[in-house]
Amino acid sequence: MESAILIIQCKDQKGIVAAVSQFLYFHNGNVQEVDQYIDSETGDFFMRAKWELKSFAIQKDHIQRVFSETVGDKFEMNFTLHFNDPKPRMAIFVSKLSHCLFDIVSRYYSGQFDVEIPLVISNHDSLKPVVEAFDIPFYHLPITKENKQAQEEKQLQLLKEYNVDFIVLARYMQILSPAFIASYPHNIINIHHSFLPAFVGAKPYHAAHKRGVKIIGATGHYVTEELDAGPIIEQDIARVKHHNTIEELVQIGQDVEKVVLSKAIKYHLTKKVMVMGNKTVIFN
């Protein structure tokens, strides 16, 4: 069934919820989900409402304008409107590791993700057969120090060509340039293979093994300019033991990585994650 999702972010003011609720009520909106959050520290207000389009009084194409004129402008709201048709378009970036890619493709295949995957981009060609087995175009763009800028431009061109809405770095082992990141603000999701902020940077499982931790983890976050420092969307952990080798930590960790990344994608797809400074609000 077709539905609309309204995402609002603004300064908290008396009467906001009343105004939004009235808007939906007057136009005969059959509300299915509604969540608010008031951050007492910053005074910020966040809201997510989902309702059926079928019986709604306003035509799909006019909702944005009518809401803006009757409610949004008055409260100086930052708001976005989302529909589940057409489906959002997600690009996947990979290197050589396959576990996250498999997990995403598996959910895509079974219909768990309401998304299109128009292309996969990789700096290696080893995962090409997997990707093409699922009829997804695969682009091999190897990265060196010298060609990095040129290749990023090609990537951006491809993303534009395929109308990509957001990007998932499924263990893509390259650092993106600030310019690239700026092209998809809060629309690039990365999985870091540690429980951030522990073990920032390269080889976190080696660092975890050296420190002798009893728990390892993974972090799904939006990519920002500062490495591994963007807003955290989801984290999870697994227990490890003294006898686990680094290779075993890697294997144990991969089970966490893939589930965490897929949860982060799901929150992003269903518009349940909102960015608040360098943190996230998750309506779950």
Next chain:
Amino acid sequence: MESAILIIQCKDQKGIVAAVSQFLYFHNGNVQEVDQYIDSETGDFFMRAKWELKSFAIQKDHIQRVFSETVGDKFEMNFTLHFNDPKPRMAIFVSKLSHCLFDIVSRYYSGQFDVEIPLVISNHDSLKPVVEAFDIPFYHLPITKENKQAQEEKQLQLLKEYNVDFIVLARYMQILSPAFIASYPHNIINIHHSFLPAFVGAKPYHAAHKRGVKIIGATGHYVTEELDAGPIIEQDIARVKHHNTIEELVQIGQDVEKVVLSKAIKYHLTKKVMVMGNKTVIFN
């Protein structure tokens, strides 16, 4: 700071959220927390709103009436109003096991629970010194088949005398009579030492050991007539191994029991749990 909590339960109807929000807005309510849930299966609507009393236009004593007249009656709402002053009064029932009692008293002592504990009732006297060390009156009412009804009447009399709002069975090893339970509907919280509905009834750790499960658990629930079948408030688990004896399961399980029971109490105290048939809605 003094605040009010409004808990609403009724059939879902268009305009409910708008009406409640308008009510709070018109009377200058500074809303701190607001949650709704619409159960698509049953068509039930649940809402919890918390706001500051200080700047609210309606006097504390009149809120119930004004809300009822202007909003509640119209939507045929089942609603209750709660204030954090005076504190709710919680009775604890125990037998011989001390871990849950200690945990509750520890939180009470440190101010984590915004509650009064006017009395502890037990069918044994072994925990009397612990309870009295914290200046809480302790009543020893031993239970036998013969005296059960008479003792329950004494218990009810004590609860009335001490103005008790709700009861926590902190590993109280007696089954309460239907009449007793009916005196405190959805106001008796029990901790069952298994992951319900697995291992209903007596000696769940023995049963878990026999079945060879790899995980044990505990369940905090409201007591209803049917044994261990009331609405579940909170559950948690712990991993166990083949080499764990029943005695070790008991010890591992106690760590889960006490945390689960205390979480259930916290939800109940902060009015974050609502009963929906034989299930609960938790606004957390």
Next chain:
Amino acid sequence: MESAILIIQCKDQKGIVAAVSQFLYFHNGNVQEVDQYIDSETGDFFMRAKWELKSFAIQKDHIQRVFSETVGDKFEMNFTLHFNDPKPRMAIFVSKLSHCLFDIVSRYYSGQFDVEIPLVISNHDSLKPVVEAFDIPFYHLPITKENKQAQEEKQLQLLKEYNVDFIVLARYMQILSPAFIASYPHNIINIHHSFLPAFVGAKPYHAAHKRGVKIIGATGHYVTEELDAGPIIEQDIARVKHHNTIEELVQIGQDVEKVVLSKAIKYHLTKKVMVMGNKTVIFN
């Protein structure tokens, strides 16, 4: 590197560990892993030892006989010997659900499972393309009440033909006959989509939703004649909320199912699981 694993099960007797250790020491065994467990209730002794074959004094083909004559017979040991070359051969049975199959194939593809997958058998043909994309033979054997016995005979014939060592039921929605089960004792691994012994049988997520549990789970176990009652190898859980629909429980549960099943397979492959009555000993 080639290594040997010795698995011992017998009545606990003084001198067992000494005898086995002496055997390995005298024949120059470079022990890498060794675990014992003495069950104080049953008086059973369990041991697993892994050592390098390269420098071992006894030829690979003679270890069984020499150990039996010098140690095994004396203590009336039930023992088995395992080598990592050739790889064990695992058949996968599926129906329509793809998540467990994908997860297993993903690990197989990345080399995480040291196993051969000679064939996949299904009562539906929907997963044929996925399986064949990985160059694994796929057999479609639809099951009806009438043809069940005949089809099981065909399955057994295929398993024999392909030299299958053990079978994984990756959400195979058919109940196997006692005769079939008896052909692979403790060599059929099933994933049940509940936290056993809660919600035995069909539609456990529906039952979990109805009961209002706050945690759902999955159980990897050996298949025995009694439905969902075989020795548990691994279990895990995920938290759910009042607002999760049955469909969401299914999706949340699938993430648990696939990880639990793959862990159970890993334990089985590395000979870390031993059966003790209707329970398991896991040397992990």
Next chain:
Amino acid sequence: MESAILIIQCKDQKGIVAAVSQFLYFHNGNVQEVDQYIDSETGDFFMRAKWELKSFAIQKDHIQRVFSETVGDKFEMNFTLHFNDPKPRMAIFVSKLSHCLFDIVSRYYSGQFDVEIPLVISNHDSLKPVVEAFDIPFYHLPITKENKQAQEEKQLQLLKEYNVDFIVLARYMQILSPAFIASYPHNIINIHHSFLPAFVGAKPYHAAHKRGVKIIGATGHYVTEELDAGPIIEQDIARVKHHNTIEELVQIGQDVEKVVLSKAIKYHLTKKVMVMGNKTVIFN
């Protein structure tokens, strides 16, 4: 029942397990638990064996000498011998926070910890009534920059006087001097209120809140000279949400802290933890 525990640490050599097993077998040891670990990276060998004393051929007072002469010296073993009678003596250091103290005392009270608690030392006097309610001597030794050295000397004198074997810092908010730490090597257990190595140092919950993590944790570790960098014994975590205030993180975290600290104490008490460089081996 009286039992002995032998803890061995040395370079891995062929024949070690055989020699130790023979020793126990020849002297009629009824082995209850035995664990080994060979660290393939460092080539270190670790062993823990527990057996009944009753039927053992060697008198309790002679085991150390006989084992040393017949086995220990030959393999240049670092070994210690432990008996459960008399009980180990544990001192607790606290400041103002009560949750860990309550948890420890609760286990002590119920017999879950096989230990004596001869005294509690604090730099504040607020927890005096709690401690004295359990008939444990309480020493109030306030710490300032000026008197720190003198007070530590008094502490050490008290510990000596009371024959203390090891010390638990149950949220003791003071940094111990290197000299103090050197007096109890690997015998001071601290609970740090973060998932180390994330958020080392003061106010980890504030740092966690600022970073917007979705999971917080606690770490039980041995105290070494470098702050929060000693060998980790146990860690655990709890999920948090965007709406949790710092105060709520503190409360949620305390539930993790107390359970982690008590597990670390239990491992230490039962000699299941061995130090390997800056890591631990846990035979659990």
